[in-house]
Amino acid sequence: MIKKGKKLHEGKAKILYAGQEKGTAIQHFKDNATAYNNQKKSIIEGKGILNNRISEHILFNLNQIGIETHLIKRINMREQLVKLVEIIPIEFIVRNISTGSLTKRLGIEDGTVLDKPLIEFCYKNDNLGDPLVAREHIYAFGWANDVELDWITKQCLRINDYMQGMFKGIGIKLVDFKIEFGRFNENGKKKILLADEISPDTCRLWDATSDKKLDKDRFRKDLGNLFEAYQEVARRLNILHEETNIKPVQFGKLRSIKNRK
Numbered sequence: 001m002i003k004k005g006k007k008l009h010e011g012k013a014k015i016l017y018a019g020q021e022k023g024t025a026i027q028h029f030k031d032n033a034t035a036y037n038n039q040k041k042s043i044i045e046g047k048g049i050l051n052n053r054i055s056e057h058i059l060f061n062l063n064q065i066g067i068e069t070h071l072i073k074r075i076n077m078r079e080q081l082v083k084l085v086e087i088i089p090i091e092f093i094v095r096n097i098s099t100g101s102l103t104k105r106l107g108i109e110d111g112t113v114l115d116k117p118l119i120e121f122c123y124k125n126d127n128l129g130d131p132l133v134a135r136e137h138i139y140a141f142g143w144a145n146d147v148e149l150d151w152i153t154k155q156c157l158r159i160n161d162y163m164q165g166m167f168k169g170i171g172i173k174l175v176d177f178k179i180e181f182g183r184f185n186e187n188g189k190k191k192i193l194l195a196d197e198i199s200p201d202t203c204r205l206w207d208a209t210s211d212k213k214l215d216k217d218r219f220r221k222d223l224g225n226l227f228e229a230y231q232e233v234a235r236r237l238n239i240l241h242e243e244t245n246i247k248p249v250q251f252g253k254l255r256s257i258k259n260r261k
C-alpha cells in the first residue's frame with residue numbers, strides 16, 4: 001500500500017498529499033462540487049470516484065499517444081499516484097463550441113461552432129475569479145516563457161484533437177475544456193507535463209444527438225442528475241466497472257435482513 005504523506009494542498013475538488021517517494025504526490029478526488037468561484041457548493045456522493053476513473057482513463061490514453069502527463073497510476077477508488085509538478089498558474093481553456101463565459105463576455109450565440117479551436121488563458125487565482133489574460137501578461141509576470149507557451153499551445157491542440165475523436169466515437173461533443181500543466185525535473189531534464197485532471201468537472205460534454213449536458217453544467221444550472229450524467233460518460237467510455245457503479249445503500253433492506261435472525 002502506498003502511504004500518504006502530509007497534505008500539500010487542498011483545492012475545491014481535490015486534495016494533494018506528499019507521496020512516499022520524492023517527486024511524487026497522491027491526488028485525492030473529493031465529492032465536492034463548486035461553481036461560480038465557490039459561491040455555489042454541494043456534495044455529490046460518488047462524483048470523486050467517477051472523476052478519478054475518467055481522468056485516469058483520459059490521461060492514460062493521452063500518454064499512449066505521446067502526451068506526457070503527471071499520472072503514474074490510479075491506486076484506489078479515489079486516489080492516484082502522480083508526479084509532483086510545479087503548476088504553471090494558468091488555466092488553458094480550449095473551445096470548439098461557444099458557450100459559458102465566452103458567450104457572456106463577447107455576446108456570441110450559445111452553441112456557435114467555432115471554425116477552429118480557440119485557446120484562452122486564465123490566471124489561476126480564485127480571489128480574482130481566474131481572470132482572462134493575454135500572452136503578454138503571462139510573459140510580463142513570468143508565469144511562463146514564450147518557448148513554454150508555444151509548446152503548451154501545441155499540446156492543447158493535440159489533446160483537443162485526440163479527445164474530440166475519442167468522445168465523437170461515443171456520441172459526445174467535446175464543447176470545451178480546461179487543462180493545467182506543470183514543470184517537472186526528470187533526472188536533471190526539465191519537462192512540462194499535463195497535470196491536474198480531465199473529467200466532466202473540467203470539460204463540457206454534450207450528447208451528440210440531443211445536446212443533453214453530461215458535465216458540471218448540470219450542477220451550475222441546477223439541471224439535476226449530475227452523478228447519473230458522469231456515470232453515462234464512464235459507461236460510454238466503457239470504464240464503468242462495479243466499483244464505480246455505486247448504488248444508494250438500501251438501509252431498509254439491510255435492517256430487514258438483520259431482523260430475520
Ligand code: UDP
Pocket residue numbers: 091093099100101102130176177178201202203204216
Ligand atoms: N473550467 C474549469 N475550471 C475553471 C473554469 C473553467 O474546469 O475554473 C472549464 C469549464 O468546465 C468549461 C471550460 O473550462 O469546460 C470553459 O469554462 P468557461 O470559461 O466557459 O467558464 P464558466 O462558464 O464556468 O465560467
